[in-house]
Amino acid sequence: MSVVRILWAGWKFHVKSLTLSGFFLLTSVIQPIIFASVAYFMFRAGARPGTLLYVALGAGMMGIWSSTLFGSGGAIQWQRWQGTLEYCIAVPPPFLLVTIPLTLATATIGLYSLCATLLWGWLFFDVPFNLAHPIQFAIAVPATVIGLGMLGLVLASTFVLYRNANALSNLLEFPIWLATGLLVSLSFLPAWVGPISWVLAPTWGINALREAGIGGSAWVEIGMCLLLGLVYLVIGHFALKHFERLARERATLTLT
Amino acid sequence: MTVSLRIFFIGGLTAYRGLINWLSPWIFIPSLIVAPIFQILLFVYIGRTAGVGSDEFFVIGNAIQYASIPCIFSMTHAIAGERYQQTLAYILVSPAGRLPLFLGRALPVILNAMFVAAFSLLVAGLIMRIDVPLPTWPAIALVIFISTFSCTGLGLVTAAIGLRVRETAVLNNILFGLLLIFTGANVPLDELPGWMAAIGDRVPLTHGIEAARQVADGAGVGDVGGLLASEFAIGVVYTFVGYQLLRLMERESRKRASLQVA
Numbered sequence: 169m170s171v172v173r174i175l176w177a178g179w180k181f182h183v184k185s186l187t188l189s190g191f192f193l194l195t196s197v198i199q200p201i202i203f204a205s206v207a208y209f210m211f212r213a214g215a216r217p218g219t220l221l222y223v224a225l226g227a228g229m230m231g232i233w234s235s236t237l238f239g240s241g242g243a244i245q246w247q248r249w250q251g252t253l254e255y256c257i258a259v260p261p262p263f264l265l266v267t268i269p270l271t272l273a274t275a276t277i278g279l280y281s282l283c284a285t286l287l288w289g290w291l292f293f294d295v296p297f298n299l300a301h302p303i304q305f306a307i308a309v310p311a312t313v314i315g316l317g318m319l320g321l322v323l324a325s326t327f328v329l330y331r332n333a334n335a336l337s338n339l340l341e342f343p344i345w346l347a348t349g350l351l352v353s354l355s356f357l358p359a360w361v362g363p364i365s366w367v368l369a370p371t372w373g374i375n376a377l378r379e380a381g382i383g384g385s386a387w388v389e390i391g392m393c394l395l396l397g398l399v400y401l402v403i404g405h406f407a408l409k410h411f412e413r414l415a416r417e418r419a420t421l422t423l424t
Numbered sequence: 425m426t427v428s429l430r431i432f433f434i435g436g437l438t439a440y441r442g443l444i445n446w447l448s449p450w451i452f453i454p455s456l457i458v459a460p461i462f463q464i465l466l467f468v469y470i471g472r473t474a475g476v477g478s479d480e481f482f483v484i485g486n487a488i489q490y491a492s493i494p495c496i497f498s499m500t501h502a503i504a505g506e507r508y509q510q511t512l513a514y515i516l517v518s519p520a521g522r523l524p525l526f527l528g529r530a531l532p533v534i535l536n537a538m539f540v541a542a543f544s545l546l547v548a549g550l551i552m553r554i555d556v557p558l559p560t561w562p563a564i565a566l567v568i569f570i571s572t573f574s575c576t577g578l579g580l581v582t583a584a585i586g587l588r589v590r591e592t593a594v595l596n597n598i599l600f601g602l603l604l605i606f607t608g609a610n611v612p613l614d615e616l617p618g619w620m621a622a623i624g625d626r627v628p629l630t631h632g633i634e635a636a637r638q639v640a641d642g643a644g645v646g647d648v649g650g651l652l653a654s655e656f657a658i659g660v661v662y663t664f665v666g667y668q669l670l671r672l673m674e675r676e677s678r679k680r681a682s683l684q685v686a
Contacts, residue, residue, distance in 0.1 A: 209616065335455050
């Protein structure tokens with residue numbers, strides 16, 4: 169029970185805290201709207217227009233990835249700069265339980281993106297918001313957030329070894345947008361990109377949202393999101409342990 | 425005169441090196457070498473998925489548009505960064521002429537942005553097998569120079585705003601995104617609503633991108649002279665406005681004693 173309480177309280181705190189950050193609001197709302205607008209115009213002008221709901225969901229997912237990437241990638245470094253990392257590690261609950269709510273919150277903040285791009289598309293581009301399977305969609309959204317949040321845990325625990333985590337986040341934003349097929353049909357990409365996309369939660373997340381929203385069955389994709397989330401959790405657990413041990417051994421916990 | 429030239433060249437370079445931490449390869453390579461190439465690839469593949477434009481259209485458009493990152497972010501930080509370093513007061517209390525002081529910082533910004541745009545164009549062009557003939561490169565270099573000069577003018581405006589507002593990174597990110605739409609880097613201006621196309625005609629990079637596309641298709645410098653003149657004129661206007669805004673912000677900061685308020 170206390171585990172659930174820690175996760176819930178931590179998640180609530182971090183969601184509120186991130187909502188106050190201008191940078192995160194930009195990443196979550198304005199940037200996806202801009203990319204969605206570019207994509208709407210491109211798909212309207214193109215010979216294969218497709219459905220604009222496809223674009224709206226993809227652009228929203230781009231925002232979820234960006235907020236997870238920048239939020240989780242720099243999570244431990246920020247705790248260092250704010251001088252709270254020692255407390256997070258010294259408290260009785262495992263560091264893993266302290267970090268998970270933060271990485272989940274960064275993915276949750278990305279939901280602003282999804283709402284923003286859907287609303288933007290509906291208001292200015294006549295994107296219909298008729299969900300094919302509302303219940304599946306309602307399940308796909310939290311499953312996607314969990315999948316990305318756990319991927320955020322891996323980012324948080326590995327990026328900390330790189331002094332300029334923000335630059336690494338800059339590096340990974342576009343490639344993941346591309347490789348996970350958020351606005352691009354994966355069939356156009358080289359075949360070797362396929363296996364990379366399969367181990368990335370955003371691929372399954374966007375497929376789940378599209379299957380539930382546009383038509384089809386999203387259950388396999390939802391299951392894959394949760395399964396990958398579990399794998400990321402295990403990886404994140406060991407990576408965090410490794411970081412904590414190294415930081416204690418070398419007395420580098422507070423070094424920025 | 426000599427003093428002004430020293431402030432312009434040596435002062436500008438020193439300030440740039442001191443304030444722009446992007447020059448570390450750990451930041452420069454991921455942010456300004458690799459990221460633009462992936463931005464180009466992303467839009468090339470969105471274009472293929474939507475069935476719009478050619479690969480060349482997106483490669484050239486995005487390579488030049490990405491120059492706005494170094495132009496706007498570096499220019500802002502090369503001036504507003506003094507405030508965060510608590511050195512702005514020392515700079516402004518000095519008798520140095522403001523024109524060489526501020527504009528000198530723009531020169532390294534332009535050179536860096538030129539490198540970023542040219543490198544992205546070259547590498548993404550090779551990856552996507554875009555045929556940009558070797559003899560056209562001097563003309564493309566000229567186009568890139570004028571485009572980056574023009575965009576650095578916009579950077580001067582944001583630098584001035586950066587002397588008053590705190591969230592310059594947010595502002596610059598928004599501008600970068602807007603340039604992605606309005607410059608025609610990814611959507612031809614005639615596909616945009618009239619009011620958006622009208623704005624696009626008045627922002628940096630639009631004419632430069634169009635000129636670069638025409639040059640890559642075989643046009644000479646003379647053929648794109650009008651576009652280059654428009655791009656240059658836009659750059660002059662933004663630089664003038666940016667410089668005047670900087671002087672205004674300096675006066676206001678003195679009046680309100682808000683010089684070092686970061």
